Amino acid sequence: MTIHGSVWLATTTMPEYDVLRSDLDADVVVVGGGLIGLTTAFYLQEQGADVVVLEGARIGARTSGNTTGKVTSQHGAMYAGLFDRHGADTARQYADANQSAVEEVAEVVQRLGIDCELTRTPAYLYSTGTADLRREAEVAAALGLPAHSVDSQELGLPLAATEVVRFDDQLQLHPGRYLAGLAEAFTRAGGRIFDNSRVVELDAGDDRIRAETSSGPAVRAAHAILATLLPIGLTGGYFARTRPHQSHGIALHLPVQAPAGMTISADEPVRSTRPWPGGGPNGLIVVGGDHETGDRTDTSSAFQSLIDWVGSLWNFRAQPEYRWSAQDYSTPDQLPYVGKAPGSPILVATGMHKWGLSNGTVAAGILRDAVLGKDNTWSGLYDAGRIGDATAVANLVKDNLKVGKEFAAGHLRRLLGPGLDHIEIGEGGLFDTDDGTIGAYRDRDGNLHTVVPVCSHLGCPLRWNQGDATWDCNCHGSRFAPNGAVLDGPATTPLKSPTPD
Ligand SMILES: Cc1cc2nc3c(=O)[nH]c(=O)nc-3n(C[C@H](O)[C@H](O)[C@H](O)COP(=O)(O)OP(=O)(O)OC[C@H]3O[C@@H](n4cnc5c(N)ncnc54)[C@H](O)[C@@H]3O)c2cc1C
Ligand code: FES
Known part of the structure; x- marks a missing residue:
């Protein structure tokens, strides 16, 4: 299970x-x-x-x-883009800042004696397509990072990588x-x-x-x-x-020993892996399935795509022991x-x-x-x-216009479910009632939780996320439990109840 x-x-x-x-x-x-x-x-x-x-x-x-628990200056295919967009000074500062943080976390763990499975390990970035990782490695190395182009065999994943970059002496820990x-x-x-x-x-x-x-x-x-x-x-x-993006993680056992290093793909869909020490030598963590928070009603398919990826790489019927989701924000x-x-x-x-x-x-x-x-x-x-910069701001304005469109398009109407009586255990969604549209979820004990599905931050309509059993807001990433309690802000107050106490 x-x-x-x-x-x-x-x-x-x-x-x-x-x-x-x-x-x-x-x-x-x-x-x-x-x-x-x-x-x-x-x-x-x-x-x-x-x-x-x-x-x-x-x-x-x-x-x-x-999180995935990687403490690294290897942030995907980051540095060539940072260099081209912001210039050498900014790219170097970002590299220095994050490489210093790697050493700072190691120092804090040692000084405080925190038992958190901290290990030094290489962080690999790879492509199975046409991403120019040679340049990524050259730029990162020129910025002073411990980055090298290496042979694809080193990666340890059973896939045909076209290019691989290794960052030496990075950290993984139990967050x-x-x-x-x-x-x-x-x-x-x-x-x-x-x-x-x-x-x-x-x-x-x-x-x-x-x-x-x-x-x-x-x-x-x-x-x-x-x-x-x-x-x-x-x-x-x-x-x-900013924009909120959710990712999904699984922890599982492979039929063979897990790759020793941390890996991340430069190509879409991004797949990030690292050993799972608590799972023994075959334990692996896989994270990916990135999408905007609140842009879909069922995130189960994101988990399934991670499971399918692992199963097809190692040719077995993958069964995760844990699965979870979380979100983070990006700036333009x-x-x-x-x-x-x-x-x-x-x-x-x-x-x-x-x-x-x-x-x-x-x-x-x-x-x-x-x-x-x-x-x-x-x-x-x-x-x-x-x-x-100007492009970034323009993109943001577009995103915020999208928020306005969500209001205008009668978004709620399109998502209505069949009726409250039909709601099964473990299911949730939007329902039309005599009192208007409400959000409802039936928990494992059969109790029905109902909310007004309108975000308490700035009033955007909420979407039910069946994979995580949460109410998610696509406008700015607030998330709520089935009973309306705030899980992630900017919202600070719970969702309203459709039936006043
Ligand atoms: C799936 C996933 C994997 C990731 N993996 C990595 C990785 O391997 N390496 C890496 O470097 N980064 C990783 N990240 C990013 C990293 O986890 C985050 O950037 C980081 O954890 C953010 O920390 P935080 O303290 O800002 O947020 P949080 O950990 O979310 O802390 C914010 C806290 O504020 C509380 N809070 C919110 N509102 C209020 C309020 N009104 N009053 C009081 N408290 C409030 C929340 O309950 C929460 O505990 C990953 C992110 C995701 C989503
Ligand atoms: S309206 Fe801002 S997070 Fe929902």
């Missing part, structure tokens, strides 16, 4: 924390207990600041606990245990974490920022950092300057936004482009230095106030 959930979270004893029950004062309030929030909080607490982390669910439970280790180090140093304390409002006063949680209590601090994957609400307008120029949001004292970090274990570690250093009033080598590269 396949377990629906991240292999990492299932094999981590994540520390649990109380809900915030009364008002507090601190030097810094960090909203979000994922990789960026916890790393930043730990860095600041280590420097003597009094830091409080407010997490809307459980720490590590969202994207950071659902759940890394996050647990960071949280424990942070609280040992005096930091405070509150789980299930979703921030619904940030008020910037004259000298303090007040972060109010959904049940009322608030933290007042001199600095506020939004490490919520995408800044919540309307902060900085980042919802209109593929560089993250980190630092002060325009026109606001609030610090943000978003747009990690699915490489947030390294980019997010860089972000944590930038955020720490911003709070401490220190210079940071990479703050200009990741400047949260930039608007991107």
Whole structure:
């Protein structure tokens, strides 16, 4: 039987924390207990600041606990494009920043003694088509990265690669245990974490920022950092300057020993693999199936395509032990936004482009230095106030027009299901009732959960995602549980119930 959930979270004893029950004062309030929030909080607490982390669910439970666990400067076929588009300086800074993050994560793991299956391993980028990876290798090497074109036999995948690039001495780790280790180090140093304390409002006063949680209590601090994957609400307008993309992962056993290195394809559809140490010598993790959040009603086919890919490569009937999904945001120029949001004292970090274990570690250093009033080598590269180049902005405007079209086209009507009475256990969808269109899901115990299928961020219609049993918003990536609870923001409040209490 396949377990629906991240292999990492299932094999981590994540520390649990109380809900915030009364008002507090601190030097810094960090909203979000994922990789960026916890790393930043730990860095600041280590420097003597009094830091409080407010997490809307459980720490590590969202994207950071659902990654592939590669900590690498090898970000797919990235560097030739970065060089051509932004020039040598920007490409070199990005390379330096991410390669430094690889070493920084290794140093943190060693210094804190975190038991997170950290191993050094090569990261391979390959093509089975016509992608020009020789140039990618040359550009990356010229930028100072440990990149080489190598023989296709080295890859270790049973497929006909036309070109292969190897990045030496990269890292893979167990992200759940890394996050647990960071949280424990942070609280040992005096930091405070509150789980299930979703921030619904940030008020910037004259000298303090007040972060109010959904049940009322608030933290007042001199600095506020939004490490919520995408800044919540309307902060900085980042919802209109980024796009959310979901990917899917499986952990399974091969009939043979798994390839020792990490691999990623340069061609579409992207397939990313790495060994699964917890699964023994034959254990493999495969991640892929990228698509925009909320653009389809059933993500099961994305899992099936990963299963079929593995089955056809190794010629067996693949059966995953775990399957999971998560999302991340990309910016138009593929560089993250980190630092002060325009026109606001609030610090943000978003747009990690699915490489947030390294980019997010860089972000944590930038955020720490911003709070401490220190210079940071990479703050200009990741400047949260930039608007991107002209093409990028034009593309974004198109995306946002699409949002408008969703409203206008009566999108809900096209997706209506057959009727509430017919809804089976484990099924969900949109249904026409006498009171209008509602969203409904019948859980394993037969209970029916109903919601008004309209996003609580800016009112876009929601799509039922049968693969993950979630309500997903294609506008800016908010996701909701069947009962309407927020899973991923920018939304901060649950979906409305169709029947008022
Ligand atoms: C499938 C997949 C595989 C990936 N693999 C890799 C990889 O191998 N290597 C790599 O470098 N990167 C990878 N990434 C990208 C990386 O995982 C992310 O960039 C990174 O985890 C983002 O960290 P974060 O802290 O910003 O987000 P999150 O981990 O999502 O943390 C944000 C936290 O904020 C909380 N939150 C949200 N709103 C509120 C609120 N209002 N109040 C309080 N809390 C709130 C959430 O509950 C969450 O815990 C992958 C991404 C995906 C989707
Ligand atoms: S996430 Fe913005 S409207 Fe849904």
